[in-house]
Amino acid sequence: MTVHQLRPRTPAESALFALAPAAPAAVHAQAALDALHREGLPNRRVEAWHYTDLRQLIARATSGAVEAGQADDVLAPLLAGSLVVELGAGTAPSGADRDGLSLAHTGDSADWRTSPNHLDRPVDTVRLLNAAFGATAVRVSVEAGTELPPIELRAQGAAAGAHGFAICDVAAGAKAVIVERLSANAGGAPFSTGVSNLDIGDGAEVLWIVDQTKSAGDTHLGQLNVRIGADARFKLFVLNAGGALVRYEVHSVTVGEGADIAIRGVNLLRDKQHVDVTTTLVHAVPHTTATEVFRNVVTGGTGVFQGMIKVAPGAQKTDAKMACNSLLLSDEGEFLAKPELEIFADDVQCGHGATAGEINEDHLFYLMSRGIPEASARALLVKAFVAEVVEELEHEAAVEALEARIDAWLELSA
Amino acid sequence: MLEIKNLHARVAETGTEILRGIDLKVEAGEVAAIMGPNGSGKSTLSYILAGREDYEVTQGDILFNGESILEMDPAERAASGVFLAFQYPLEIPGVATMTFLKTAVNAQRKARGESELTTPDFLRRVKTSAADLKIDMDMLKRPLNVGFSGGEKKRAEILQMALLQPSLCVMDETDSGLDIDALKIVSDGVNALRGPDRAFLVITHYQRLLDHIVPDTVHVLYKGRIIRSGDKSLALTLENEGYAQIIGEAA
Numbered sequence: 001m002t003v004h005q006l007r008p009r010t011p012a013e014s015a016l017f018a019l020a021p022a023a024p025a026a027v028h029a030q031a032a033l034d035a036l037h038r039e040g041l042p043n044r045r046v047e048a049w050h051y052t053d054l055r056q057l058i059a060r061a062t063s064g065a066v067e068a069g070q071a072d073d074v075l076a077p078l079l080a081g082s083l084v085v086e087l088g089a090g091t092a093p094s095g096a097d098r099d100g101l102s103l104a105h106t107g108d109s110a111d112w113r114t115s116p117n118h119l120d121r122p123v124d125t126v127r128l129l130n131a132a133f134g135a136t137a138v139r140v141s142v143e144a145g146t147e148l149p150p151i152e153l154r155a156q157g158a159a160a161g162a163h164g165f166a167i168c169d170v171a172a173g174a175k176a177v178i179v180e181r182l183s184a185n186a187g188g189a190p191f192s193t194g195v196s197n198l199d200i201g202d203g204a205e206v207l208w209i210v211d212q213t214k215s216a217g218d219t220h221l222g223q224l225n226v227r228i229g230a231d232a233r234f235k236l237f238v239l240n241a242g243g244a245l246v247r248y249e250v251h252s253v254t255v256g257e258g259a260d261i262a263i264r265g266v267n268l269l270r271d272k273q274h275v276d277v278t279t280t281l282v283h284a285v286p287h288t289t290a291t292e293v294f295r296n297v298v299t300g301g302t303g304v305f306q307g308m309i310k311v312a313p314g315a316q317k318t319d320a321k322m323a324c325n326s327l328l329l330s331d332e333g334e335f336l337a338k339p340e341l342e343i344f345a346d347d348v349q350c351g352h353g354a355t356a357g358e359i360n361e362d363h364l365f366y367l368m369s370r371g372i373p374e375a376s377a378r379a380l381l382v383k384a385f386v387a388e389v390v391e392e393l394e395h396e397a398a399v400e401a402l403e404a405r406i407d408a409w410l411e412l413s414a
Numbered sequence: 415m416l417e418i419k420n421l422h423a424r425v426a427e428t429g430t431e432i433l434r435g436i437d438l439k440v441e442a443g444e445v446a447a448i449m450g451p452n453g454s455g456k457s458t459l460s461y462i463l464a465g466r467e468d469y470e471v472t473q474g475d476i477l478f479n480g481e482s483i484l485e486m487d488p489a490e491r492a493a494s495g496v497f498l499a500f501q502y503p504l505e506i507p508g509v510a511t512m513t514f515l516k517t518a519v520n521a522q523r524k525a526r527g528e529s530e531l532t533t534p535d536f537l538r539r540v541k542t543s544a545a546d547l548k549i550d551m552d553m554l555k556r557p558l559n560v561g562f563s564g565g566e567k568k569r570a571e572i573l574q575m576a577l578l579q580p581s582l583c584v585m586d587e588t589d590s591g592l593d594i595d596a597l598k599i600v601s602d603g604v605n606a607l608r609g610p611d612r613a614f615l616v617i618t619h620y621q622r623l624l625d626h627i628v629p630d631t632v633h634v635l636y637k638g639r640i641i642r643s644g645d646k647s648l649a650l651t652l653e654n655e656g657y658a659q660i661i662g663e664a665a
Contacts, residue, residue, distance in 0.1 A: 361467075366504040367514070369464045370574060371492035371522035380517065384508025384557075 007040050012059035016041075019062065019191065020132045032131035035123075042125055051304040051336050052247055052276040054125065060245045060274075064190025064217030075154075078179045078211050078401045082150040087138050087164030087194075100146030100174070104139045118197055119225050119253045119282075126223045126249060130193040134163035140178075144171035144201065152179040155194045162192040172201035172229070177395070178208050182222070184215040184242065194222040202229040202256055208236045209398060213405065214243035216271070223249040228288075230256025237393060238265035238294075239402055240275045241409045247276040254288040261290035263322075264389040266297070266406065269333055270413045273301035280308040283318040286345075292322035295386045298333035299413050305335070309350055311343040318348040326356040327385050379410055415479060415613045416440040416463075416582055422473035422638075423462050432458040434638035435474070440631075442581075445614040447624055447649060450635035451657045456617045457501060459635070460586040463615070464498035465491045478582065492518075493525035497580035499571040501587040506558040511570070514558050515540060519577055543576040547603050564591035572603040583607070584615045589623040601626030621653035636661055 009017070020033050041058055042049035077084055085093055085103065096103045116122050142148060155164030162185075170176045180196065192214075200206050214220055220243055228234050240246055252261060267275050281290050296303050305324045326335035339352035359381050367377035386406055393399050416439070423433040432455045440446045450456050462469050463476065465488035475482050483491050506514075520530040531539070544551060547569045559567050568588055575583055585604070589597055604614070604627050616627055624632075624646065632648040633640045636657070641664035642648065652660070 362504055363506050365464075365466055365488060366500070366506070367509075367518075368488035369492055369498050369500075370514075370518035370578065371489050371525065372518050373489045373521060373525075374487065376517065376521065377489070380509055380514075381506070384506060386508075388508040 009037075009040055010055055012062065013041055013055060015062040016058050016191070028131055029134065032128045036128050036132055048278070048306075049125075051302075051306070051338070052274065057245050057274055058219070060217070061191040061219035064185075064215070064219060064244060066185060066188070066190060075181075075183060077150070077152045078181060078209065079150040079152070079177065079397050082152040082179060083148075084152045084154060085138060085140070087153060087155040087166060088162065098148065100143040101148055102139075102141045102143075106137050106139050117225055118199060118227055119251055121225065121251055124223075126193060126221045126247070127195055129221060130163050130165060130195045130223075133191075133193060134165050137165040137167060139167045139169075141169045142171060142174045142176050145173040147175040150177040150179055152181050153196070154181045154183070155192060162189040164194045164196075166194075166196040168196060168198045170198070170200050170204045170206050173203045174201065175205045176207075177398075178206065180208065180210045180222075180224075182210065182212040182214055182220055184213060185218055190215065190218045192218070192220045194220070196224045198224065198226045198234075200226065200228045200232040200234055203231045204229065205233040206235065207393075207395060207398070208234070209402070210236070210238040210240075210248060211402075211405065212238070212240045212242060212246060212248070214246065216242070216244060218243045219245040221247050223251070226250070226252040228252060228254045228256070228259040228261065231258035232256065233260045234262070235393070236261075236263045236265075237390075237398070237402065238263070238267075238277060239405060240265070240267040240269075240277070241405055243273065243275065245274045247278065250277075250279040251282075252280070253282040253284050255284060257285055257287040259285075259288040261288075261292070262392075263290070263292040264392055265294040266386045266389060266402075267294060267303050267305075268297050268386075268406070268409045268413070269301040269303050269335075270299045271301055274304075275301070276304035276306070278304070278306040279322075280310065281320065282310045282312065283315045283320060284312045286314065286316045286318070288315070288318055290320040290322075292320075293389050293392075294324045295389050296324070296326040296335050297329065297382055297386060297410075298326060298335050299329045300332040302333070303335035305337045305354075306340070307338070307352065308340045308342065309352070311341075311345050311348050311350065313344040315345050316347040318345065318350065320348075320350045322352045324352075324354045325385075326354075327382060328356055328358055329382070382410060383407070415442045415444075416615070417477040418474070419477070420474035421462070421471065421476065423458065423469050423471045426468055426470045431472075432469070432638055433462070436635075436638065436640055438633060438640060440582075440613045440615060442613055443608075443610040444631065445608065445616060445627060445629045447629035447632045447646075448615060448617045448635055449619070449632060449649060449652060451661075452619075454635045455638045456635055457586055460498055460584045460615075460617055463491075463496060463582075463584050464488055489521070490525070492578070492580070493522045495581035497575050497578055497583050499568075499575060499583065499585040499588050501590060503559050503562075503567040503571055505560045505562075507560050509558045511554040511556060511558045512540070515554070515574065515577060518574070522578060539577060540573075543573050546576070546606065547573050548599055549573055565593065565596035568592055568596065568600055569603070572600055576603065576607060581611060582613050582615070584617070586617050587619065588616070589618055589620060597623065597626060621649045624649045634660055636664065
């Protein structure tokens, strides 16, 4: 007979689990909660969480303050004209009745929360927490060949909506822009999670924008799982400009030749923030490409980038590159970059680079020699550092909106 | 306008002394050429005038319109009317040239208590100056100096000078990397800015530039000191005889 020894929980873990719905309606939620009780949260000895010791850091999740304001405060969407979908609303928004789009709030996704998902990834901590805390799921389906105005997914406000689960199917040849809006908690919960499962059909194009401007005390754990079909394009932009403890995971698998991934991101860190971006790009078939560039501006706190590129046996002609560049503006902050390549094919091009530096003094002198005062010159250079990756988006409205977000942050912080 | 008095300076990091007692006066309306062999301190002098922090002034003073500028930072010096045309203009990715120009022009106006230029007014000035210098407006949409050829960078420097209207223009080997046509365009741009209220300090290795920008005075810098001053004929003498003769006489 095997005796299963339960590890004692830390006070922070206990406090967090106590926040979960006591008697979850859904079977999978109870199972997830049981699993969390049994296994606890990962600590630094778990490789995937080495730089983000959740067992310690999760204390922030229960100490965050609820921001003043109403959960239903009207928030302008990041991109004008977006169809706004509240993940916790339980009903489809008005205006969702469009040709080529189907939108359903559904409970039928239980198995994807707690069992291997469409990428065949086994259940993990973020998904368990999302399942234990979460309510209904939203399924967004874009029919083949259609092109829709942007869709903004919001998981905020009331506690029920703070743990969104979205299934997005973008069928062959369709084009979609999806904004995942993670804004200040405004009367809602300071702890949130979000899981999105995205399926991009052959020849389809998706631009996914993560717009994270959480309150200073908020904790958010997010995960985006993406399956990319033949000749499909997946463009992702991640902006992290808030939160106390934030982890955003991206897991992708290319399943058709000609699939292309372009990931760009900007992480802005200050005070004692802890922001972690973890990506795993699996190239499962030949002839797929990926580029990934993160730019980080750090005035305080700890930033983490874990970038894994996996090339499966036989996935020849994979071309995948990633870069993580950090601008350290103070001794108070740090950025930890861990790029990894795992290659099981012999005819591929893969590379990675990580840099960390300060403002280039030659550039600063040049700008100042033209009469631009030091503070403005520094701000201009910091903005230039991140603007480079934003401008690669090739979506004018998105570039403008994201630059406005970045400007607002720089004005307060840099 | 500019008075350099017994200026001694060294590299801040290493302590290496570069300037060893420069005395030089440049009057309003004057074009003064500084010539000298490699390593004589010409570029250092230009950087120190612009206020670069890598150098430390250990003795002497720099008076601009009668006041010492040593305590002013580069931006303050620029706003007061000092302009350095760089030998190697910096490439700054992510900063659009137009944004940079407008920020600089308005920062200087603000520092002088003038109102900022409106966008149409600013654009009109840029277009006029750019046309004179044969600069394509499309070039100005690109990030600052990024991907510009050597000649384009130098023309962009003169464009900045034309827009900022400084009263002291320090030109550090503006002729380097220019072909004959570009040299002509750049020189014409400089000559158009000559006037009774503006002085130029033209640093160069070669007489060639001085055929186009004819100086009023020529000064030879060697080992951190001015060892000979004269009129434009001094540059011709140097061109014919090299520096060795003059250096020998000064030693």
